[in-house]
Amino acid sequence: MAAATRVLSEIGLLIYPDAQLAAVHGLTDLFRIAGMMVAGGGAPEPPEVRVSHWQVGEDGEPACVYDSHPGPEHRLSHVIVPPSLVVPGEIRAVDASARWLAGLHAGGATLCSVCAGAFVLGRTGLLEGRRATTHWYFAAELAARFPDVRVDADRMVIDEGDIITAGGILAWTDLGLTLVERLLGPSAMLETTRFLLIDPPGREQKPFGRFVPRLDHGDGAILKVQHWLHGTHARDHALAGLAERAGLEERTFLRRFKKATGLRPTEYAQAVRVAKAREELELTRRPIDQIAWDVGYGDPSAFRKLFARLTGLGPAEYRRRFFVG
Template sequence: MKTVTIIGFNGALASAITGVIDLFRMAGVTWARVHGEPPQPYFRTRLLTETGEACRCINGLSIGADGSWRDVAAVDSNDLVIIPTIGAPIDQVLADNPKLLTWLSQFRSVNDDQVRIASNCTGAFLLAEAGVLNGRQATTHWGFSNQFRQRFPEVDLQPDRLVTVDGHVACAGGGMAWWDLGVYLVERHAGAQVARELAKAFVIDAGRSSQAPYSALQARRYHSDADILKVQEWLDTHYSDPVTLSSLASLSGLTERSLIRRFKAATGDSPTGYLQVLRIESARQHLENSRLTVEEVTRLVGYEDVSSFSRLFRKHTGLSPGAYRARFGR
């Protein structure tokens, strides 16, 4: 039976601790009980903190620990370690846990394809600060992706992905993605059938693969290039107008080549890519809050061809315009 170790710390998100424990404890149990069969548990769980005392979560709840991670001197090949979501200010939690970062650094030297350590949401900041994610693909909550990229440029961040797996490290995206992470890890360690039964018993949609439908436009204005800021401000109010690269270059006072280079350096995107994001974000708001048809929304945000717009919308959000409205429309 595999041991799942959840690392507790002050300021963690309580549901990302208790929910994960529930999932692993009930794998092979809930489905069997529903069908009147003998339960067959596959995992044991434990919550470890630095001192072995309870951790106080961001919602004010204190959760009792089963021991201290300081007593676990080496990585046990039969263990699966999970870092829950950081609910408190991220910089504060990183600064308050230097010994935990040192303990986590032991996972930098693991070299196999069996998932041994995983993080949920902003818990990825702890793994990255400990150097565990260097040179690896990872994901975190889409709202903190810019902060993550700035702090950890050596990590290959995939903010649209709901779950990433790179070697022995797995990461999940937004706050409640521990559902998806838990079901995935159950499948890896107990088999696909157990994972399917667990998802059905907990009524979890196990088919999600992207957090793009939930994300919002990132401002991308943490730079100090005044010429590029001027272009961004103009695009904010003229995104639905016909826009050419030459007109943006004239507005900025730069050559087209210099505009592309400096825009990419400042925002991480090309002027065309940035314009697409503005238009898609506006379309999302119309689909959520209005009864305009998809054709009307298409023209309203600056496109003429509905098919091309729908393909672009799916590329950015992972859903067709109709499916997006069905899920998020009011």
Template sequence: MSAGSVAVVVADEIGIPSWDLYELSIPFTVFGKPQPDLSDHWYDLRLCSTREAGHETGREAGQGAGEFGITLRTPYGLEGLTGADTVVVTSVPDACIEEDAPLPAGLADALRAAHASGARMVSLCTGAFALAEAGLLDGRRATAHWMHTAQLAARYPDVTVDDSVLYVDDGDVLTSAGLTAGLDLCLHLVRRDLGAHVANQLARRMVVPAHRPGGQAQFIDLSVPESDDAGLGPVLEWARARLDRPLTVDDLARRAAMSPRTFYRRLHEATGTTPLRWLLNQRIARAQSLLETTDLPVERVGELSGLGTANNLRHHFLKQVGVSPGDYRRSFFTRPAA
């Protein structure tokens, strides 16, 4: 069985610059390879060109194979978006951004039709320009690579552009910043569809952070001098092992042998989030894992995750995850083998 069909749109010139190749590879890596030991249900992936099915992308007739000698032959054209559960648009051609050139013919209409038929729409990096041109971002909050958000906001004033986040989940339409933020968004989709445990294990196989919330900063200024200490890793691991206990910024700073003000600044520089927000994100993740893998009462899940009472757990869980702990468990609980 499938967790849903994912149609990835490849615009005419995608697959030539190295960053486009990278972003195109993300949905293939996350959705394209079945993971039967993680879930009986995985995704059906199909690659859809803005040209006719079977046409090579990344080259014009009579030209070479592009900057890296690479071409792609897609088995589907834009008709492949029909019936897809999720449509992913990676970067659009540079001319669509820099020169205000039109999108590839038929792309905006195909995106509107897919959304109208119930598809979840996703953009990575400058793919947001395609969703915006199709009118799918009007009245919504969205993001793109920080280098292009000013152009996106100027060209599409009905879109609320946020250049400070990794990705925006607006329910049936999701947008990400550039490059690795696209991976964060795709793992977020796996988390939504198959649960935190599956997403965490997949991230572990990919050797990437299990969960970077969308609200983290997409651009973190790393021009500050490197610290002369051993880094934040040890103190953060120490905190993760003690989420069931009261923890304050002072506790973390003391463990890191820093002043609270220095610790706050160092963590924000490294992660784009505050110590208290980081702790809350870790506790929500712990609660998700416990709800998926144990039958402990909700009250006990709240205690072990450090969120306190069942009411406090429900409050934060609804706000962060969008469903109640009980509904989440009914969707994702898997009884571990004896």
């Protein structure tokens, strides 16, 4: 005879225009599998997580379009905004969703987002003053659109208690496992990772990120210097020379460079050099010390420390994970 079960909490998944349905269905399956892992443990009344899907209808109100446990009244404890299949600027019709999310949060629900879903969550105003993450490629846009949000694109998951954000487009696995651990316990989370052959949450985005320079800022003098730095792999980035190339006084150049690029010249040069080193590590078997020298670092130890700080991995570990040559 099957053991009786009890519904522990309900997780709602928001389906908005162009939402990634793979994440919606993947999370639904993940929570079901987690429940199976708990049920297989032999508890007399194993807990289950109820999962429902919500979609804004023609009346502008979200309605339930799928329910794993139909019948009882809905009491959403968590709501997840999945990734988008379009870039953030093309995400459509989210005002009604944002109002719905804000109302649920006021009633005690924990709000969650994955990847560009953070832009939908941002429309609620609830991220202001909070730490949040999104896909590294969209991080600058999230910070620009919601300047009061403390964006940290290095983190795969940021758990603020009542608001949880996850980074990359496949980070729904990290978010899902985070919720499994929260609701069903660490044992259920680990059993789920073993069954699905995936890593437990705790990864970083740093190793996967790429330096995406800001080139559309409209400052021609700074853009000229940026083009020169990329063309020379930033081998020479002395402040005096860069300011002269821009035709600006040094203090003015520093101020305008930081405003245009978001980085100081030294930080920008480091990012350019490390980007070149990453390419060499991915595509060649050249010695790490030689790569360090070629990208402008005479001290291999200093290069290794900088590389680890910017990517989250040492050069040797980075090559082991990403070599494709």
